[in-house]
Amino acid sequence: MKKALITGYRGQDGAYLSRFLLEKGYEVCGADIPGDAGAWRLRELGIEGRVREVALDLLDEPGICAALASVRPDEIYNFAAQSFVLTSFTRPVLTAEVNAVGVARLLEGVRKTCPQARFFQASTAELFGSVGSAQKNETTDFHPRSPYAVSKLYAHWLTVNYRQTQNIYACNGILFNHESPLRGEEFVTRKIASAAARIGRGLQEKVAVGNLDALRDWGYAREYVDAMWRVLQQPAADDYILATGEVHSVRDFIGTVFAAAGVGLEWKGAGLEEKGVDAATGRVRVEVSKEFYRPADVKELVGDAAKAKRVLGWEPKTKFEELARIMVEAELNRLDGKKVRL
Numbered sequence: 001m002k003k004a005l006i007t008g009y010r011g012q013d014g015a016y017l018s019r020f021l022l023e024k025g026y027e028v029c030g031a032d033i034p035g036d037a038g039a040w041r042l043r044e045l046g047i048e049g050r051v052r053e054v055a056l057d058l059l060d061e062p063g064i065c066a067a068l069a070s071v072r073p074d075e076i077y078n079f080a081a082q083s084f085v086l087t088s089f090t091r092p093v094l095t096a097e098v099n100a101v102g103v104a105r106l107l108e109g110v111r112k113t114c115p116q117a118r119f120f121q122a123s124t125a126e127l128f129g130s131v132g133s134a135q136k137n138e139t140t141d142f143h144p145r146s147p148y149a150v151s152k153l154y155a156h157w158l159t160v161n162y163r164q165t166q167n168i169y170a171c172n173g174i175l176f177n178h179e180s181p182l183r184g185e186e187f188v189t190r191k192i193a194s195a196a197a198r199i200g201r202g203l204q205e206k207v208a209v210g211n212l213d214a215l216r217d218w219g220y221a222r223e224y225v226d227a228m229w230r231v232l233q234q235p236a237a238d239d240y241i242l243a244t245g246e247v248h249s250v251r252d253f254i255g256t257v258f259a260a261a262g263v264g265l266e267w268k269g270a271g272l273e274e275k276g277v278d279a280a281t282g283r284v285r286v287e288v289s290k291e292f293y294r295p296a297d298v299k300e301l302v303g304d305a306a307k308a309k310r311v312l313g314w315e316p317k318t319k320f321e322e323l324a325r326i327m328v329e330a331e332l333n334r335l336d337g338k339k340v341r342l
């Protein structure tokens with residue numbers, strides 16, 4: 001039986017990967033910061049109690065070594081992060097401590113205690129920033145535009161460095177946005193899906209969002225964890241873009257999600273005055289608020305996952321409209337107290 005250690009296992013990807021690996025017969029050890037934030041994800045997936053909990057905080061170097069020595073994992077998936085880009089502008093030091101130095105602590109722990117373990121780092125499309133070609137691939141330059149992206153850039157190159165200099169099987173998955181009903185509520189896709197369902201049911205009047213023009217490549221998290229596992233099954237360690245190759249604006253996402261919730265929207269006004277208006281009733285359902293704007297945003301992120309398709313045999317199947325439908329359906333089921341399809 002293979003043993004996997006997942007850091008940040010109560011987050012969106014950690015929960016999906018836990019279920020995926022349990023189904024493959026792995027012993028899954030999960031590490032997260034103390035508390036029960038995110039435990040609802042394991043409950044909804046029906047795997048509560050099936051992951052062996054391990055105390056491991058990326059801020060605690062001796063604790064990391066002790067955890068790795070006690071688990072002796074075959075595979076390590078590092079998802080633990082301060083993962084919300086907007087927060088990184090107000091909490092840059094914490095973001096760097098967890099996302100950058102935390103990965104140095106973890107890789108040092110691997111080198112000292114379990115150098116045979118295979119290591120996956122959750123890298124990010126945010127590394128690319130707004131410069132360069134439209135479709136990003138593994139050779140595109142990085143121009144990070146947030147403390148989050150800068151911290152992840154350090155972790156990305158450190159992962160490459162441990163592969164090159166320490167003989168560690170260490171890989172980066174350069175992850176474009178991937179969403180699901182298990183996304184944290186602060187993230188725009190989940191916030192919109194939740195609001196659309198509630199507005200559709202008459203439980204909420206409107207929702208405020210940030211930059212409607214941001215263009216993103218949105219995939220389904222459930223499918224992305226399969227790709228992450230495949231990354232660690234290859235004969236040689238390498239880095240891969242994981243993306244759908246399709247790009248849509250936040251405005252498109254809102255319109256699609258609201259339509260799936262039975263609310264047709266019309267857009268009126270521009271800039272901070274732009275509003276999404278219920279076409280049937282004329283009521284304002286979506287407003288723009290400066291509060292949710294990043295000090296520096298990335299205009300467009302779309303990935304070219306041809307290498308993942310060629311080498312890993314992985315291709316995302318769930319595209320934008322289906323993803324929007326899955327997320328709204330989940331929110332409606334939650335409102336109705338029904339089981340969520342995940």
Ligand code: NAP
Pocket residue numbers: 007008009010011012013014031032033037038056057058059078079080081082083084098122123124125175176177178179184
């Ligand atoms: P997520 O839901 O925010 O999960 C991150 C997890 O890490 C949370 O459970 C968090 O706990 C935990 N954590 C925070 N600080 C920690 C620490 N010091 N030690 C141990 N655990 C800690 O993120 P996700 O969406 O699953 O994403 C997984 C990874 O992929 C993250 O590294 C993220 O940056 C990266 N990524 C995600 C996307 C995406 O679209 N989802 C795209 C690119 C890259 P709390 O919730 O209690 O803080």
